[in-house]
Amino acid sequence: MIRQALSDWSSEADIGITVRHVDADQIELRRAEGFTIGMRTLGDGRGVEDSTFTLGRIVNNRIGLDIWCATATAWNTSIRYYGGHFAQATGVNAAQDRFGVRLGNEVGACFHHNRHAFDAPNFELRQAGSNIAIPFLNQTSGSAIIARNMRMEACSPLAARHTAGAQDCECDIA
Incomplete structure (x- = not known):
């Protein structure tokens, strides 16, 4: 998914790809470019879990x-991520903050995102x-968010x- 004109990043509603309600699936993301949020995994009433x-x-x-929950009855947990080239071109919205991965939730929604394992993200x-x-950027109180060989x-x-009560998280920088 490539946005035709680069986003100015002013609206979080500008999402390239949303994946919802997957369980024990294999998903390949080839490209998400030019959005405020490239890809969101969304727990919304149900969850995102046990997938690769x-x-x-x-x-x-x-x-x-963006690893996200929108409701109190949702979840986003136990996911394996392989690879990923999270990058910015020189000069793209240069004055604005940016994040490779955000774990978060709507106010009142599930905030325990547990066991997300990242292998070799760039x-x-x-x-x-x-x-x-x-x-x-981890805004949740989840546990076991692990990044290896990043x-x-x-x-x-x-x-x-970390801006909330997350625990047992680890980043291993190559």
Whole structure:
């Protein structure tokens, strides 16, 4: 999915791909480019769980992959992610903050995103000046968010920012 004109990142309703209600599936994302949110996995009334995603190019999005819950009865848990090239071209919305992966939820929705395992993601988020460019933004109280063998180039010095009660999370930078 490639957006015809690059988004200005002003609206989180600008989503390239939304995946909802998968269980024990194999999903391949080849490309999501030019949106505020490249791809969102959405727990909405039901959940996203026990699946495997193979990630390709996720470029020029404010948030590359958004792991999200919209309702209290939803869930987003126990997912394996392989690869993923989360990148920004030089000069794309350069003054704005950007994130490779965000784990979050609507107010009052499920906030326990557990056991998301990332193997060998590549982050080139183009931190420039005062903006921040962080691979992982975790706004949940989930546990066991694991990133192994991740690459960080042109990112802020932090591999992850946690703004809620997440625990037992780990980032292994190659």
